[in-house]
Amino acid sequence: MRSWSAAEVPSLPVAAPQVCVFDTSTGQVVPTEPTGGARLYVCGITPYDATHMGHAATYVGFDLLHRAWLNAGHDVHYVQNVTDVDDPLLERATKVNVDWQDLAARETDLFREDMEALRVLPPRDYIGAVESIPLVIELIEALQQAGAIYQVEDDLYFSVTADVDFGTVSGWDREQMLAIFGERGGDPDRPGKRDPLDCVVWRGERPDEPSWPSPFGPGRPGWHIECAAIALEHLGTSFDVQGGGSDLVFPHHEMSAGEVQVAHPGQKFARAYLHAGMVAYDGEKMSKSKGNLVFVSALRRADVDPMAIRFTLLRQHYRSDWEWTDDLLWDATNTLDAWRLVVANPAGAPALPVVQEVLAALADDLDAPRALRAVQGWMEASRGGDTTDPDASATIRNLLDAALGLVI
Template structure:
């Protein structure tokens, strides 16, 4: 599967500091000093609807990590999946009477356009669930050899008790795990399971659903093992960061980590990093609540994509917050002020701005602090407008490069 086009990223005059990110498993900031290329896996979309601002906030957040690593001198190997066959997609296709493949292709293409407009750096490997089915089958076979797989009717399950570290990613107690598992696509009450928390690896063929041949009979992959197999195929063992929204901590990232731990005897990722949730009208954005704000709708309403990105960057990637139209229009006004300052050419000294912005982003991707630094530079620069004595004749060019390279804002 192809990703989207990559924007040109300017080379900054200084190297950024080492990056630290929040690890959900330990609840602390951890230094991310990659050995060779930095390796990042971010869970992708299930393409049954358009990209809403909650999705965009997550991918813009991890785009900051990609850029911070690059600024620190590390090449980045970035992998993202597309769950282009799963229950929500099939249910949506039935409801709107459209072929599920056509629906997945249409919404994936719209996602590509949204990410390109927001200047999110594309993954090196963009992998669909359907094309990864051979990888998933091989991974299930590998797990079967460990004795951690069992059958219930036509379905195969992973036994979480096979992993002594199960629960380490989320840190949740069992009661909370069972409740979340039921809310987020699990089947804790199914008869025949050894443990309510055991998850599906291979879903046997159902009437009217797509299926693929396998050594275990026709069917399709479970959700969690899809990401496990893709990540380890393209990033190897114990890669640097697994990322996604905070609603993926359990069960998705917990299950993926356990499957990998049982299969390899090693941790899945060095850090598990999660973005917060975006609300609208008082509730988390979700299809079921119908309170979605779509990136494509804003773009097609002549909203500058850089204003959308700036509005997202004003919130720390780990925070939960609520989108308002007022924030968007304030971002539009801010960009107009910044562009005015950049048009002057000369301005307040730029190198302290470069160093402070890179330092803020290296400390758990603190975009709000970085934006405050830029705001101060803009105020100082506009305060010198019309004065002959400005301290940095190349300030605007340097700050322009910084905004693009570090924050993904092309002005």
């Protein structure tokens, strides 16, 4: 599957410091220590609807990590999946009377357009669930050899107790897991399961659903095994960061990690787990089921500057839960207009201290709000008459683009 086009990233006069991030599995801010290039996996969309602000906030957040690593001198191997076959997609296609493949292709194209507009750097490998089926089969066979797979009717399940570290990604106890598992794609009450938390890795063929041949019979992959197999194939074990929204902590990231760690004993799935906060609208988490969505594409069609959308997202720390409002967007639009007036003058306040402060803020758990405050301080000093640096505006524009993905 093709990715989207990459924006050119300007070079900066100084290198960024070592990047530290908040690791969900330890509850601490930890240094990232890439060896032989930084390796990042971020869980992608299920393409049955357009990109909403919850999606956008997540991918802009991890774009900050991508850029921080680049500015620190690391090559970055970024992988993202597309769950282009799954229950929500099939249900949506049936509801709107559209072929599921056509729906997936259309919404994936729209997602690409939204990411390009928001200047999110693309993954090196952009992999669909359908094209990863051979990888899924291979991983299931490895789990069978480890004795961690069993059958319930035509479906195959992963036994979570086979992973001695199960629960360490989320830090949740069984009571917490059971309370949420059914709401997030699990089937804790299915008869025949050995443990209510066991997850399906191969869903046997159902009437009127797509299926593919396998050694286990026709069917299709489970959700968690898809990401596990793709990450394992393209990044190997113990890659630097597994990322996604905070709603993926459990079960998705817990299950994916367990499957790889059982298939490869003694290896960690990822070194650190990063999770973006949830975005609300009208008082509730933004979600398709609630219908309270603000779409990137709808704003773009209304001639809203994509940089104002990105600026609005950057004003929130990537880990925080927050609520989208029109007032936030219009304030971001006005701020960008004011900044553009300042940088129209080539000279400004000394730029190098701002470069260093912005890079330091982003290296400290991707603190974009702190970085923006540093730039705002430079804007105010330059507007106030400090124009002692004759090339300051060009440096600041390059900084905003390279570190924050903003073009002004």
